Amino acid sequence: MRKYKFFTNFDEEEHWLNDMARQGWRFARKTPFGYEFESAKPENAVIKIDYRSFKKQRDFEDYCALFEDSGWEHIAGTKSTGHQYFKKIGCQGREDIFSDGDSKAGRYKRLSDMWAALACSFVPLLAVLISTGAIDPGVLLDLKALYYTPGLWELSGAGFWRAFLFETPFALFRGVFWLIIPIMIVIYLYFASKANRQYKKSSE
Incomplete structure (x- = not known):
């Protein structure tokens, strides 16, 4: 079974995964857009x-082994995914995988840095596209410039609408598609800011 959800708060995500386990759904792995579960016996995981x-890879394996020695099984995540999921083994594990509040809060700092790095990675690309003329923000003030059909705006009636509707998807692609880049920058910065606020709150 797949569930499509997105969390920015680790505590809320943990609570949800534990609740799914109590309902008989064992967490299998995290996907780019959600979670995959397998039917299992309900448990208080x-x-x-x-x-x-x-x-x-060796550092990642040592990291997982360290937690396993402390009573926590690594159940999902790879060396490059960032999110690492651990399940308590029986009654032998500690009540938490973190030894203190600072180390627990540190995961939000690393998450914030990741989102900020993603945002920064798009800035040079946007600057290059603008400086080379590949995109022209000014066209948003003159949408007619996005249409290349000769004499389009002199046409009328059915001829105009056929030409207009045919070219509109291409015009939108030329003029609006690049907006995805600044939108992604804003979204990533928002998530970075939110994770940083959570880091400061957890550190208090």
């Missing part, structure tokens, strides 16, 4: 989340 990525 304790799932905790860390946010950490690794450059080397």
Whole structure:
């Protein structure tokens, strides 16, 4: 079963995953747009989340082994996904995967840095596209300039509407598609800011 959800708060995500386990749905893996579950016996699972990525597979394996030695099984996540999911093994594990509040809050700081880095990665691309003339923000003030059909605006009646409707998808692509870049920058900065606020709140 797939569930499409998005969380910016680790505590809320943990609570939801644990509630799904109590309903008989075992968390299998996280996808880019949600979660995958497998039908299982209902259980009072304790799932905790860390946010950490690794450059080397060996470092990732050592990281997972450290948690396993403390009574936590790594159930989802890879060295580069960032989100790492752990499930408490029986009664032998500690009540939390974090030893103190600072280390627990640190996951929000790493998440905030990731979102900010994504936002910054789009800025040079946007600057290059504008400086080379590949995109022209000014066309938003003159939408007619997006239509290349000769004499389009002199046409009338059915001929105009056929030509206009035929070219409109192409015009929108030329004039509006690039707006995805600044929109993504704003969205990533919003998530970075939200994670940073959560980091400060958790650090208090």
